[in-house]
Amino acid sequence: MFSRLLPRTVARGAFQAQNQTPQILRASPVTSHLQGRISQRRGYATPSEEKDLVIVGGGVAGYVACVEKRGSLGGTCLNVGCIPSKSLLNNSHLYHQIMHDTKNRGIDVGDVKLNLEQMMKAKETSVSGLTKGIEFLFKKNNVEYIKGTGSFADEHTIQVNLVDGGETSVRGKNIFIATGSESTPFPGLEIDEKKVITSTGAIALKEVPKKMIVIGGGIIGLEMGSVWSRLGSEVTVVEFLGQIGGPGMDAEISKNIQKTLGKQGMKFMLNTKVTNGDASGEGVKLDVEAAKGGKAQTLDADVVLVSIGRRPYTNGLGLENIGLETDNRGRLVIDSEYRTKIPHIRVIGD
Secondary structure, eight states: OHHHHHHHHHHTTSOOOTTSOOOEEEOOSSSEEOOTTTTTOOOOOOTTOEEEEEEEOOSGGGTTSEEESSSSSSHHHHHHSHHHHHHHHHHHHHHHHHHHTGGGGTOOOOSOOOOHHHHHHHHHHHHHHHHHHHHHHHHHTTOBEEEEEEEEEETTEEEEEETTSSEEEEEEEEEEEOOOEEEOOOTTOOOOSSSEEOHHHHTSOSSOOSEEEEEOOSHHHHHHHHHHHHTTOEEEEEOSSSSSSOTTSOHHHHHHHHHHHHHTTOEEEOSEEEEEEEOSSSSEEEEEEETTOOOOEEEEESEEEEOSOEEEOOTTSOGGGTTOOBOTTSOBOOOTTSBOSSTTEEEOOO
């Protein structure tokens, strides 16, 4: 990846090495992992150590130099998104096949039990192996990695609250913002990642909920809803549109996916909107009605998965300190070269 990305970056004028190996530091927007050349030194960069490039964010878009808030590299995709969800998808599929399909194929496997704790450990092992691989690449390519929450002090300085306590700052001739995105909250329902969860909570439940309601029938909601449905939860998807999979999915594909998931036990309420939510009791109550208006009804669930999209992760970046503003959806405006109105500050990724 480095061999492909860095030459383009140089060509576009992101930094000028002047016959020297560029100093690269990676940092994530609000969370910054500044772990300095892990095996070579334990100290952190000082304000006098100006880097050629500082990246705020440790996800896929910012693998070159970083300040990252999580305790591990890889961003949302690797830590709490694509990778762990695919592990659960695969293993829940195997479990469902053994429980409901193999007997009809002449395969008798005897007494089958779900060991959710072990399934979660398998997921974590997959994630851990990949994050350690990224750390190895950082060491190999002399990328300084700072663990902490980063924000702009000025146009060339990132102030970092370190994960282990204390503060440091890093100066860069060029800065990439690669902070990714976060789940969009649902008005009136406070996310606690226990009863009201996002996809992050959905990959870490301690037990299979008896009833789960998924608000939003997009890809993420269907993915995580199907995992828990195959593991034994009664899952209902509430979707405002008339089809699942999002507005960009082909209607025929959407219909067939719904048919397949329906055979696995998932239920769907399409053309339906959630008007109110109450998580004050033991479970969660949702008031729903037809999208175009109609008679309301109340749904009960042990767990509600909020999956109505994602929004850019720009809060807390200190953008006000450098005069950068976001639009009404929290997005930074860039040109065709990913530059903001401050030429040496670029934005990549979500």
